[in-house]
Amino acid sequence: MAEATARDAGRDARSLRLEALRNAIEQAHLDGLLLTGLANIRYLTGFSGTSALLFVSQRDTLFLTDFRYETQAAEEVGELAQVHIEAQSLWSRLWALLPTLSGLEVLGFESAHIEHRDFQRLLEAGTRWQWRPTVDLVETLREQKDAGELALIRRAADAACDALEATVPQLHAGMSELAVAGVLERCLREAGSEGFPFPTIVASGERSALPHARSSSRELRRGDFLLLDFGAEVSGYCSDITRTFVIGRASDEQREIYEIVREANRLAASSVRAGMKGRDADALARDYIERCGHGPLFGHSLGHGIGLEVHEAPRLARTAEGVLPLDSVVTIEPGIYRPGWGGVRVEDDVHLAARGPQLLTRFPRELIELG
Amino acid sequence: MAEATARDAGRDARSLRLEALRNAIEQAHLDGLLLTGLANIRYLTGFSGTSALLFVSQRDTLFLTDFRYETQAAEEVGELAQVHIEAQSLWSRLWALLPTLSGLEVLGFESAHIEHRDFQRLLEAGTRWQWRPTVDLVETLREQKDAGELALIRRAADAACDALEATVPQLHAGMSELAVAGVLERCLREAGSEGFPFPTIVASGERSALPHARSSSRELRRGDFLLLDFGAEVSGYCSDITRTFVIGRASDEQREIYEIVREANRLAASSVRAGMKGRDADALARDYIERCGHGPLFGHSLGHGIGLEVHEAPRLARTAEGVLPLDSVVTIEPGIYRPGWGGVRVEDDVHLAARGPQLLTRFPRELIELG
Numbered sequence: 001m002a003e004a005t006a007r008d009a010g011r012d013a014r015s016l017r018l019e020a021l022r023n024a025i026e027q028a029h030l031d032g033l034l035l036t037g038l039a040n041i042r043y044l045t046g047f048s049g050t051s052a053l054l055f056v057s058q059r060d061t062l063f064l065t066d067f068r069y070e071t072q073a074a075e076e077v078g079e080l081a082q083v084h085i086e087a088q089s090l091w092s093r094l095w096a097l098l099p100t101l102s103g104l105e106v107l108g109f110e111s112a113h114i115e116h117r118d119f120q121r122l123l124e125a126g127t128r129w130q131w132r133p134t135v136d137l138v139e140t141l142r143e144q145k146d147a148g149e150l151a152l153i154r155r156a157a158d159a160a161c162d163a164l165e166a167t168v169p170q171l172h173a174g175m176s177e178l179a180v181a182g183v184l185e186r187c188l189r190e191a192g193s194e195g196f197p198f199p200t201i202v203a204s205g206e207r208s209a210l211p212h213a214r215s216s217s218r219e220l221r222r223g224d225f226l227l228l229d230f231g232a233e234v235s236g237y238c239s240d241i242t243r244t245f246v247i248g249r250a251s252d253e254q255r256e257i258y259e260i261v262r263e264a265n266r267l268a269a270s271s272v273r274a275g276m277k278g279r280d281a282d283a284l285a286r287d288y289i290e291r292c293g294h295g296p297l298f299g300h301s302l303g304h305g306i307g308l309e310v311h312e313a314p315r316l317a318r319t320a321e322g323v324l325p326l327d328s329v330v331t332i333e334p335g336i337y338r339p340g341w342g343g344v345r346v347e348d349d350v351h352l353a354a355r356g357p358q359l360l361t362r363f364p365r366e367l368i369e370l371g
Numbered sequence: 372m373a374e375a376t377a378r379d380a381g382r383d384a385r386s387l388r389l390e391a392l393r394n395a396i397e398q399a400h401l402d403g404l405l406l407t408g409l410a411n412i413r414y415l416t417g418f419s420g421t422s423a424l425l426f427v428s429q430r431d432t433l434f435l436t437d438f439r440y441e442t443q444a445a446e447e448v449g450e451l452a453q454v455h456i457e458a459q460s461l462w463s464r465l466w467a468l469l470p471t472l473s474g475l476e477v478l479g480f481e482s483a484h485i486e487h488r489d490f491q492r493l494l495e496a497g498t499r500w501q502w503r504p505t506v507d508l509v510e511t512l513r514e515q516k517d518a519g520e521l522a523l524i525r526r527a528a529d530a531a532c533d534a535l536e537a538t539v540p541q542l543h544a545g546m547s548e549l550a551v552a553g554v555l556e557r558c559l560r561e562a563g564s565e566g567f568p569f570p571t572i573v574a575s576g577e578r579s580a581l582p583h584a585r586s587s588s589r590e591l592r593r594g595d596f597l598l599l600d601f602g603a604e605v606s607g608y609c610s611d612i613t614r615t616f617v618i619g620r621a622s623d624e625q626r627e628i629y630e631i632v633r634e635a636n637r638l639a640a641s642s643v644r645a646g647m648k649g650r651d652a653d654a655l656a657r658d659y660i661e662r663c664g665h666g667p668l669f670g671h672s673l674g675h676g677i678g679l680e681v682h683e684a685p686r687l688a689r690t691a692e693g694v695l696p697l698d699s700v701v702t703i704e705p706g707i708y709r710p711g712w713g714g715v716r717v718e719d720d721v722h723l724a725a726r727g728p729q730l731l732t733r734f735p736r737e738l739i740e741l742g
Binding site: 049050067068069071072109111112113114115116117119120133135178179181182183185186187188189190192193194195196199210211212214215216217299300339 | 438443480491552561563566582
């Protein structure tokens with residue numbers, strides 16, 4: 001019963017999203033939109049597979065997938081769209097179906113989610129329509145999360161924090177980074193995570209200064225920073241959290257850098273607001289790190305939206321002129337990286353609610369010395 | 372010392388690959404090729420990051436990445452290319468660099484690895500060159516593995532088998548599929564896997580009939596099939612293995628279906644040869660399953676190449692006219708799926724050597740009853 005109710009609620013939400021997209025299509029002076037981006041298709045239909053095309057016009061919603069997903073498409077998409085299961089090529093089926101719909105002249109396609117090879121198909125097999133590139137029509141809708149989405153992101157944040165709590169007591173000097181990843185990922189699964197939104201980053205010692213390290217065979221040593229950056233996934237929705245620890249006792253210098261990053265995180269996570277420009281949010285943390293004299297060592301942007309993708313709109317960055325929407329969920333992840341010495345990053349997920357920013361990742365931010 | 376030697380050997384192999392690509396560029400009547408596919412860029416340069424452009428002409432090799440990868444690009448790419456680190460847009464840097472190279476008129480781009488949005492850049496900022504779409508120029512080179520690549524795939528296959536051996540004794544009725552994934556993925560990390568080439572599939576009971584299930588909260592019950600499909604990654608190279616178990620005692624019907632799939636796997640894995648067409652390789656297993664009366668329940672193709680990507684050329688499928696190259700590595704993965712009842716798949720990785728097919732995944736194929 002509970003499952004059926006949740007599915008109905010999901011379908012209601014998706015009907016609203018399709019309606020919002022139809023408005024956007026009309027405002028863009030298009031008769032219809034061909035969707036090829038899988039996260040956008042999942043947002044609109046609930047389909048979680050890896051092969052699909054979706055076509056939306058004022059009158060019709062066509063969903064195409066291949067035979068492997070027949071059962072799954074029926075369960076996930078249901079009555080929201082006219083579902084077509086195809087044994088050979090989704091594109092051939094599309095070219096067979098589109099001419100049966102009337103009133104279509106100017107059609108949009110997703111410029112950021114179609115490879116040149118498939119774009120050529122529009123010019124070759126789709127000559128009876130005029131094709132116009134669109135950007136971010138669905139992504140813009142996705143920025144503002146509804147109650148169901150917020151609940152799932154909250155569960156993903158809880159799963160990540162539960163996993164980290166279960167992991168920390170198992171960490172000690174002598175473990176390899178890969179072994180740390182193994183413990184953490186197992187705890188993520190035990191906490192109910194359906195997947196890993198991005199490759200787990202376990203970066204120790206001088207490797208913690210590489211903002212995009214993955215995990216290596218390096219063994220943890222006393223005195224190392226240990227940076228863990230990872231996420232959980234619940235019904236397709238992601239969380240993304242970073243904590244930095246010290247193996248053994250922290251040096252004064254490590255503690256000093258850590259406290260600057262922690263304070264930058266606190267300042268931004270408590271002051272960020274819906275309605276603010278992305279660049280002003282970025283400045284909340286960056287200005288503080290600059291005042292502390294470490295500006296050049298904070299080389300990346302402050303954060304990004306999360307949802308069905310672990311990196312989505314809006315951006316919190318020096319160059320982000322866009323406004324942070326109400327009910328968006330964003331990361332706040334200041335860092336200081338000193339090449340050859342090490343780095344610290346403290347990252348939380350924050351819901352920009354009408355009543356102010358709501359921290360979703362509740363794992364403590366105080367410096368923890370391990371082992 | 373050993374590490375430096377391995378790196379030198381990798382650089383030598385990559386120099387040869389770049390030379391082979393230069394020949395392919397010349398044969399395609401191009402003056403140069405812009406590469407945007409990350410697996411292709413990794414194959415040619417060793418770069419393992421997620422942001423790069425590569426330009427190759429007879430005279431020049433330009434590699435562009437962003438500031439996050441400065442250290443990594445120096446280590447991985449080294450002297451193989453002229454390395455440019457960019458703080459803002461890789462594309463702007465490309466448009467600044469390309470005009471400094473002489474003799475370039477007709478340039479290729481990778482049609483399957485460039486989104487329409489980026490393709491537009493070629494038409495807008497790149498008007499001084501003629502741009503031609505190319506398909507599979509590098510993918511074709513990647514089909515035939517060199518000794519270094521074969522050694523890495525073998526290590527990835529060993530890691531997957533080691534992990535499965537360590538996992539099997541820990542499995543029992545009552546565990547959730549997610550918990551099984553957690554145990555297996557931790558064992559993969561302990562075995563040295565740097566990542567997960569694709570989302571781990573743990574499918575039990577009737578879910579084993581879904582060829583593309585991931586892992587759910589469903590709990591294992593006595594009498595269930597338990598299908599595990601997963602891989603390991605070593606220095607970017609993948610393995611891909613599937614085994615199907617029974618929780619408790621197998622029924623006669625389960626055993627019958629299992630033995631048909633196992634025999635189909637054995638027939639294909641022992642008879643597949645370099646020089647065979649992909650469709651003839653597919654038939655090695657499919658004909659047997661059809662003779663046993665289960666043809667319609669084997670809905671997918673027999674296999675695919677593996678390497679830097681878990682799905683790459685060549686294909687082993689009913690419609691695959693291409694020939695399997697010497698020293699390619701392919702999966703052999705027949706299956707029988709009965710909706711609502713369950714499914715069996717047995718998948719191995721096979722190196723198509725001159726002396727015949729070499730099984731890389733050594734985990735037993737006999738039916739194992741667990742718990």
